[in-house]
Amino acid sequence: MQSSHTLNQDDALEQISQNVDFLTQQLHRGRRIGRFPRLLEHEYLRARNRRFLEIDRRIIAGGLLFYLAFCWSDILLGGASAQLLVSLRVGFAAVLFALLWWVPRSFLAPYMMVVAAVGVFAAGASVLFFITLIPAEMRFAYHLGMVPIQVFTMVALRLSMRAMLTVSLGLFALYVLLLLLQPLQTGQAEMDQILMVFVPLFVSFWLMLIGLGAYLAYAVESGARNDYVQNRLLTLEAVRLKVLTRQLHELSTTDSLTGIANRRYFEQQLDIEWRRAIRQQQPLALVMIDADRFKDYNDCYGHQQGDICLQSIAGVIAAHCQRPADLCARFGGEEFVLLLPGSSTADAARLAEKIRLDLAALQLPHERSEAGFCTLSAGVAAMIPAVGEHSDELLRRADRRLYQAKDKGRNCVVSA
Ligand SMILES: Nc1nc2c(ncn2[C@@H]2O[C@H](COP(=O)(O)OP(=O)(O)OP(=O)(O)O)[C@@H](O)[C@H]2O)c(=O)[nH]1
Numbered sequence: 001m002q003s004s005h006t007l008n009q010d011d012a013l014e015q016i017s018q019n020v021d022f023l024t025q026q027l028h029r030g031r032r033i034g035r036f037p038r039l040l041e042h043e044y045l046r047a048r049n050r051r052f053l054e055i056d057r058r059i060i061a062g063g064l065l066f067y068l069a070f071c072w073s074d075i076l077l078g079g080a081s082a083q084l085l086v087s088l089r090v091g092f093a094a095v096l097f098a099l100l101w102w103v104p105r106s107f108l109a110p111y112m113m114v115v116a117a118v119g120v121f122a123a124g125a126s127v128l129f130f131i132t133l134i135p136a137e138m139r140f141a142y143h144l145g146m147v148p149i150q151v152f153t154m155v156a157l158r159l160s161m162r163a164m165l166t167v168s169l170g171l172f173a174l175y176v177l178l179l180l181l182q183p184l185q186t187g188q189a190e191m192d193q194i195l196m197v198f199v200p201l202f203v204s205f206w207l208m209l210i211g212l213g214a215y216l217a218y219a220v221e222s223g224a225r226n227d228y229v230q231n232r233l234l235t236l237e238a239v240r241l242k243v244l245t246r247q248l249h250e251l252s253t254t255d256s257l258t259g260i261a262n263r264r265y266f267e268q269q270l271d272i273e274w275r276r277a278i279r280q281q282q283p284l285a286l287v288m289i290d291a292d293r294f295k296d297y298n299d300c301y302g303h304q305q306g307d308i309c310l311q312s313i314a315g316v317i318a319a320h321c322q323r324p325a326d327l328c329a330r331f332g333g334e335e336f337v338l339l340l341p342g343s344s345t346a347d348a349a350r351l352a353e354k355i356r357l358d359l360a361a362l363q364l365p366h367e368r369s370e371a372g373f374c375t376l377s378a379g380v381a382a383m384i385p386a387v388g389e390h391s392d393e394l395l396r397r398a399d400r401r402l403y404q405a406k407d408k409g410r411n412c413v414v415s416a
Pocket residue numbers: 257290291292293294295296298302303304305306307310332333334406410
């Protein structure tokens with residue numbers, strides 16, 4: 001007989017195995033940063049965003065401070081627009097700081113990577129906008145300002161490859177647009193000659209940086225996805241181990257035929273309760289129960305039917321085992337025990353009598369028994385144990401009374 005609890009555990013193990021197979025497949029698929037199947041992708045993005053929020057809020061704050069530090073260049077190079085540039089820079093940084101610190105984390109978490117990508121894009125776009133405001137001969141310096149922004153996008157933020165490429169190519173496109181709309185010429189021949197060399201070099205340098213960034217983002221993202229799956233597998237293995245340990249514990253303490261505790265577990269509990277009874281000087285009661293004429297039952301109805309009968313008897317006994325400390329167990333063969341901490345002999349005898357009557361009420365046919373149906377005999381004993389006494393004494397007393405019950409003609413409870 002398998003308990004529903006065991007079935008649930010088997011279901012849980014089956015579910016774990018399916019999940020392990022599914023995740024292992026993800027590890028072995030060809031494309032390393034392709035999206036996971038829908039649900040897993042959703043969970044991955046949630047976990048990634050949570051980590052991103054924890055780690056990268058400080059990095060973004062550092063980036064913003066770095067961005068703010070360039071107020072000095074606005075003042076030095078901005079000419080008539082210096083004040084405007086500083087105000088725009090400080091205002092922009094303040095808005096992002098406020099967003100990072102005052103918007104609740106729980107609200108920001110799902111969008112953190114998008115916020116970071118939009119933030120860095122806006123920072124880059126602001127620098128490009130500043131270029132349009134400063135004197136022509138100083139502009140090239142601000143072109144160089146795009147380098148730290150690109151590096152920050154690539155390295156510090158650890159954006160997904162898609163986000164990194166979107167931000168980088170977006171800024172690059174804006175830069176090209178700016179070059180088309182606002183030629184670099186300063187009107188100074190020597191300066192313009194240098195810029196003619198500088199700009200193509202800068203453009204190709206930037207494109208190379210984006211290529212390198214894409215490769216880095218690919219490596220980081222595929223590693224992160226791999227780690228995520230490996231971590232999920234480790235968690236599943238830990239859960240599997242827990243379920244198996246619990247199952248092993250149940251197997252070693254449960255009687256496989258009846259589903260109630262086995263003798264080994266009973267003996268452990270008897271030892272524990274015996275010592276507790278000594279400490280607390282409380283009574284400990286034991287009922288030994290034996291099916292009557294069970295050899296005849298087997299001979300008459302077959303061993304299989306005998307097993308079913310033993311399950312019914314165990315069911316009746318278990319139904320009366322209601323207090324948390326009460327324990328019923330199969331002692332062996334057709335013999336059962338009931339351990340009742342805190343119960344007196346009279347209490348335990350009353351309970352044993354109820355069990356006897358309940359089994360009789362089932363009227364399980366047994367043509368070779370005196371009653372014509374299945375019955376049981378029980379011996380009851382209770383003790384307030386003293387230091388130095390052994391729990392075997394309680395077992396002996398209950399067993400002796402069980403024999404007395406058999407001698408009295410069976411189908412009865414003896415408690416004195
Ligand atoms: N079907 C079945 N029978 C069992 C199991 N364990 C023990 N038995 C049988 O239970 C019977 C016990 O017989 P006995 O010890 O002679 O006692 P009894 O026939 O019940 O007679 P009394 O105890 O004197 O009433 C034996 O025939 C065992 O084979 C079991 O798991 N399943």
